[in-house]
Amino acid sequence: MEKKSKQKFQRKMQTRHLVMLSLGGVIGTGLFLSSGYTIQQAGPFGTILSYLIGALVVYLVMLCLGELSVHMPETGAFHSYATKYIGPGTGYTVAWLYWLTWTVALGSEFTAAGLLMQRWFPSINVWVWSLLFAILVFVLNILTVKFFAESEFWFASIKVIAIVLFIVVGAAAMVGSLPMTHFPSAPFFSNFTSAGLFPNGAFAIVMTMLAVNFAFSGTELIGIAAGETANPEKTIPKAIRTTLWRLIIFFVGTIVVLSALLPTSDAGVLESPFVAVLEQIGVPYAADIMNFVILTAILSAANSGLYASSRMLWSLADKNTISPIFAKLTKQGVPIYAVIFSMFGGGLALFSSIIAPDTVYIVLVSISGLAVVVVWMSISASQFLFRRQYIKEGNSVKDLVYRTPFYPLVPIASFILCLVSCIGIAFDPTQRIALYSGIPFILFCYASYYLTQRLKKRGVGYVQQNQPY
Structure with missing residues (x-):
């Protein structure tokens, strides 16, 4: 079964597809809608510092993933690496954590897309739009890999162009080239120090790191798609480099503009900080423009999410x-x-967000928020253990087509930084539920794996009957 299925995967993705797939998964509601909350919590300067640290963490994790995915390009990537180099129970748990992350995201994204359409079509129920968008994303995913990659390329391109234009217009407003309604003169960076560098204390940076890391989640999709990529030894390193510097420019550039032009006290209560800034600059139809951009961002993230969870x-x-x-x-x-099945899981998440938003759904969202950082930790640990085993077997590091630099410093540093962000949420009452929900779910995954393995040894169930070896 294993060899047969691998032979049928089509290596159709090019560098541009990989880059936009990664950006499509990353740039979503976390940047467009939730960035104001981070600014309010950590302050303008603290938020920029948080995103710079987040960018560093992503960069270190991607350096680890690059070595693994170039040496072993396969679909499902880091689940396979964790299974092989950490342990099968860990690999199993990582896979389910990542699957849940994206299926929960699917539910929330279809709901958000339906709500956005209410601006233009208030008489049509939200569920109608949610269903239509779910069908669209499902169709894009079941045709061919190349068709999926092309659709994601154009979805992601719209929001990338929008972000670049926003940074350019915002920078012009910062230096006074464009007037602002509540700034009599060019604001420059006056907002950054108006309430002190760290209005809620420097520790607020640690507390917001999980949210920042979650905002960067999706970059690891490059590894997921490794098994369907043409010339992975050349395509993957190029995609990683290109994606990382674009993410840093987009995220940090956007946060600098938002922090400079939004009053800190208002940032966390705005429906969309982007709309607020554009309206203050006087951009006509700002709300409608951003509504369209956010809609494409949501559909792009859903498209990437269904791809990731199914793989x-x-x-x-x-x-x-x-x-x-x-x-x-x-x-x-x-x-x-x-x-x-992944689409069905997204449907259940959507249903729980309507029926039990304060119980079931909040638990799912909390687990998915923690899950990405746990997955990153598994990537760092897998690379550390892979390199050690690779050398122990008598191989030369020089034979690796792509090498993680500064080994073992890079995997150790990325692992520790991810761990710190997990510890930080224990001190934030609003995010603490991620630990309360996430840790039991991780333990449940481990327990279910070893239980099924025990049943397998006894000859119970489908596993024994379908052994590929």
Whole structure:
């Protein structure tokens, strides 16, 4: 089963597809809607510092992922690496954490997309739009990998162009080239020190790091797509380099503009800080423009999310830890049942967000927020253990096509920084639920893995009957 399914995956993605797939997963509601909350919590200067640290963490993790995915380019990537170099229980847990991250995101993104359409079509129910967008994203994912990659390229391009224009217009307002309604003169960086560098204390940076890391989540999609990428030894390193410097420019540049032009006291209560800034500059139809951009951002993230979650399910089935039906591919190389099940999971998340937003859904969101950072920690640990084993087996590091620099400093530093962001949320009452929900879920995944393995040894269930070896 394993060899057969791998042969059918089509290596159709180019560098531009990988870059936009990664950006598509990263640039979403976290930047467009939630960035104001971070500014209010950490202050303008503290927020920029948080995002710079977040960018450093992402860079270190991607350096680790680059070595692994170039040496072993396969679909499902870091789940496979964790299984091989840390342990099968960890690999299993990482896969389910990552799957849950994106399926929960699917539910919230379809809801958000429906709500955005209410601005233009208030008489049509939100669920109608949510259903239509869910069908669109599902269709884009079940055709061919190349068609999916092209659609994601253009989805992501819209929001990238919008962010670049926002940074240019915002920078012009900062230096006084464009007038602002509540600034009599050019604001420059006066907002940064008006309430002190750290209005809520320097520790607020640590407390917001999980939210910042979550905002950067999606960059690791490059590793997920490694098994469907043409010339991975050249494409992946180039995509990692290109994605990282673009992310730093987009995120840090955007946060600098927002921090400089938004009053800190108002930043956290605004529906969209982008709309507020553009309206103060006097951009006509600012709300409608940003409504369209945010809509494409949401659909782009949903598109990337369904791709990522379905490939994680395929990888679990390929490793024979869940039903082999999820490893079945169409003639076009699409894991159709994995896509369907992931979409079904997104539907359940959407349902729980309506029926039980303060109980079930908040738990799912909390777990998914923590999950990405745990996945990054697994990537760092996998690279550290891979390199050690690679050398122990008598291989030369010079033979690696792509090498993580400054080993073992890079994997150790990235692991510790991710761990610090997890510890930091214990001191934030609004984020603490991530630990209360996430840790039991991780323990549940480990327990379920070892339970199924025990049943497997006793010859119970599908696993024994479908052994590929």
